[in-house]
Amino acid sequence: MDIRAQVSSVFHLDKCIGCHTCSIACKNLWTDRRGNEYMWWNNVETKPGTGYPTKWEDQEKYRGGWERAGSQLRLKQGGKASTFGKIFHNPDLPTMDDYYEPFTFKYADLTNAPAGTDQPTARPVSMVSGKPMKIEAGPNWDDDLSGSTVYAANDPGVIELSKEQQQQLFAIEKMVMFHLPRICNHCSNAACVASCPSGAIYKRGEDGIVLINQDKCRGWRMCVSACPYKKTYYGWATGKSEKCILCYPRQEAGEAPACFHSCVGRIRYLGVLLYDADRIEATALKADAELTAAQREMILDPFDPGVIKAAREGGLADQIIEAAQASPVYKFVKQWGIALPLHPEFRTLPMLFYVPPLLPVLSSKNQGTQKIGDDFFTSLEQARLPLKYLAGLFAGGNEEEVKAVYRRLIAVRMQRRAESVGDLSEAELLNARELSGLSREALDAIFRMTSLTRIKERIQVPPMLREQAIEAGMETDEYQQGMGFGSRKAPKRRW
Amino acid sequence: MADMILFAVFPYVALALAIGVGIYRYCIDRYSYSSQSSQFLESKALFWGSLPWHYAILLILIAHFLAFLVPAGWGTLLGSPARLVFLEITGMALGITTMIALTILIFRRIINPRVNAVTSNIDWLLLAALLLQVASGVYIAISLRWGGLWYVHTVSPWLWSLVKLNPQIDYLASLPGIVQLHAVNAFLLVAIFPFSRLVHVVSIPLGYLSRPYQVVIWYRQRRSN
Numbered sequence: 001m002d003i004r005a006q007v008s009s010v011f012h013l014d015k016c017i018g019c020h021t022c023s024i025a026c027k028n029l030w031t032d033r034r035g036n037e038y039m040w041w042n043n044v045e046t047k048p049g050t051g052y053p054t055k056w057e058d059q060e061k062y063r064g065g066w067e068r069a070g071s072q073l074r075l076k077q078g079g080k081a082s083t084f085g086k087i088f089h090n091p092d093l094p095t096m097d098d099y100y101e102p103f104t105f106k107y108a109d110l111t112n113a114p115a116g117t118d119q120p121t122a123r124p125v126s127m128v129s130g131k132p133m134k135i136e137a138g139p140n141w142d143d144d145l146s147g148s149t150v151y152a153a154n155d156p157g158v159i160e161l162s163k164e165q166q167q168q169l170f171a172i173e174k175m176v177m178f179h180l181p182r183i184c185n186h187c188s189n190a191a192c193v194a195s196c197p198s199g200a201i202y203k204r205g206e207d208g209i210v211l212i213n214q215d216k217c218r219g220w221r222m223c224v225s226a227c228p229y230k231k232t233y234y235g236w237a238t239g240k241s242e243k244c245i246l247c248y249p250r251q252e253a254g255e256a257p258a259c260f261h262s263c264v265g266r267i268r269y270l271g272v273l274l275y276d277a278d279r280i281e282a283t284a285l286k287a288d289a290e291l292t293a294a295q296r297e298m299i300l301d302p303f304d305p306g307v308i309k310a311a312r313e314g315g316l317a318d319q320i321i322e323a324a325q326a327s328p329v330y331k332f333v334k335q336w337g338i339a340l341p342l343h344p345e346f347r348t349l350p351m352l353f354y355v356p357p358l359l360p361v362l363s364s365k366n367q368g369t370q371k372i373g374d375d376f377f378t379s380l381e382q383a384r385l386p387l388k389y390l391a392g393l394f395a396g397g398n399e400e401e402v403k404a405v406y407r408r409l410i411a412v413r414m415q416r417r418a419e420s421v422g423d424l425s426e427a428e429l430l431n432a433r434e435l436s437g438l439s440r441e442a443l444d445a446i447f448r449m450t451s452l453t454r455i456k457e458r459i460q461v462p463p464m465l466r467e468q469a470i471e472a473g474m475e476t477d478e479y480q481q482g483m484g485f486g487s488r489k490a491p492k493r494r495w
Numbered sequence: 496m497a498d499m500i501l502f503a504v505f506p507y508v509a510l511a512l513a514i515g516v517g518i519y520r521y522c523i524d525r526y527s528y529s530s531q532s533s534q535f536l537e538s539k540a541l542f543w544g545s546l547p548w549h550y551a552i553l554l555i556l557i558a559h560f561l562a563f564l565v566p567a568g569w570g571t572l573l574g575s576p577a578r579l580v581f582l583e584i585t586g587m588a589l590g591i592t593t594m595i596a597l598t599i600l601i602f603r604r605i606i607n608p609r610v611n612a613v614t615s616n617i618d619w620l621l622l623a624a625l626l627l628q629v630a631s632g633v634y635i636a637i638s639l640r641w642g643g644l645w646y647v648h649t650v651s652p653w654l655w656s657l658v659k660l661n662p663q664i665d666y667l668a669s670l671p672g673i674v675q676l677h678a679v680n681a682f683l684l685v686a687i688f689p690f691s692r693l694v695h696v697v698s699i700p701l702g703y704l705s706r707p708y709q710v711v712i713w714y715r716q717r718r719s720n
Contacts, residue, residue, distance in 0.1 A: 089546045199700070
């Protein structure tokens, strides 16, 4: 057993209102430089929809992630020798047109235009070339456009559905959508790390954050095509790839990452998970439908004395084990089993989990007035958003995984309804609890964690043990003299 | 005097710049040590330019280096008419490939507004020098039959005299102007190398082939280093 700690997160999709505050917080902090305008380390997509970059989920187009080659894993874009042969031109690299060309407007024209009979207009200009351009896409171009024949109908998950299911999905009175905020998943089996010819991308051992060493990056762009989530971006002005850093400088100061901190819907949870790094490859090799369960297996119980012992022997600090025990992410993913990874079939073992959205799922009948206790199963079968679509997003096509989550989420609602409205019988509640496999206490705990907790409970930034990192790199008294006032070098004369 | 400066002094200046500035830039500004790819901004024309350019120019450079390093062996290789014709035809095909590919790359930088926006003055200088180099090379191949007959007796000894720190400019001074241009421009490219995005030629990621897929860095690893 090789136990590693991972700063991991859960996004509760039922609570996401699609306000993009997270995206803006991130943009203002990290990517408002030339060459990075088009990058959205955090973006919010409307599902069904084609997303950003367009149709990123379609790996026949982008060739990201891993595939099984016999008993081994191979990058879908090709093995090492093949990657090496593509360094003069990467055929799988998306271009700016797959994202969008960043634009601004010539606002000065509004005030500088000579007097005339026409209203002056501010023409759009490219932020790359500065030349006038036609705006054809933007970072959230299909925002809230479910049902669109251009966007939602081309969602790779929707294309998989039957004709009837598609028609049902796009019937105007049954239109359904939800928001999907996405950041880097800081995967355990990261494809970007594996694809980097320069070896510039690495996973931090202590917290699992995946970073790109900007001095080692030579701009081969293999990570951009290898990441199936398209969460590494090429900075066209600097010639370097950049990605979400999970705000590690904020975390090292005890603060929540900016997108977590600013989240209006309070959908984001952060905490440490312990997992067995020896099992990474075996887990990533499972069949599509087994991947979600296998990844859950890989995550270890931080209360198990055997795990604690092995973690200590592996060099994990006691504070980290304590943080893992307090982690809300562990509760969502393992204890309650209501958070699933996004597209596990890409086999990167993403360490960001989603509570799938329940609200649009129920109530396709009777204008949404069906009784919640009735038809515990049929309500799922007749869901407005087909289970197959959700299983394609969160469970490698395994509908049973998604169903199990929904039974638990419905059980929480039934228990709350029984308490606040009181129109459900004890027998119905018992049935719901049995089907969900969760106790009354667990259902109450889910309710509490979902709706009542404050930021310090939702976001448990672990002790990042900076003192250990500093000791590893330099003498502490040297550090003391050198740091502060934004200075990175000791204030010392060299000549 | 001009010959002295061009054929005896300038090569050393170029090499000194390449090594000195190259190392200096690697040490103090490693961030900038890459080709700054523009494939993200434009991919199709780059495919038709970059791929043939790189493979063809690499093979041509290898031929140049072999003829310089092992002139005797190279001479023997060209000894048989069949081999000579084969190498001349291959060389001509590669030379013309580089010309076409480089022209595509240059026009791409002129025409495409996005790629144009990320092209600096040193890039234009570099492209002009490269075009001059492959054009003069192909011209020499056509008009002087590649130098198959004279390269190993003239250019090769001149280069070796430079290596031995005893420059013999007579070898080059007696050659046609176009060959002299090709030789001096080659050293101009060496001189431009550390100041331009040409630095990427020394960043071949060979380590990738032998390293494990996943890279994990621990603080305690850093300490033990």
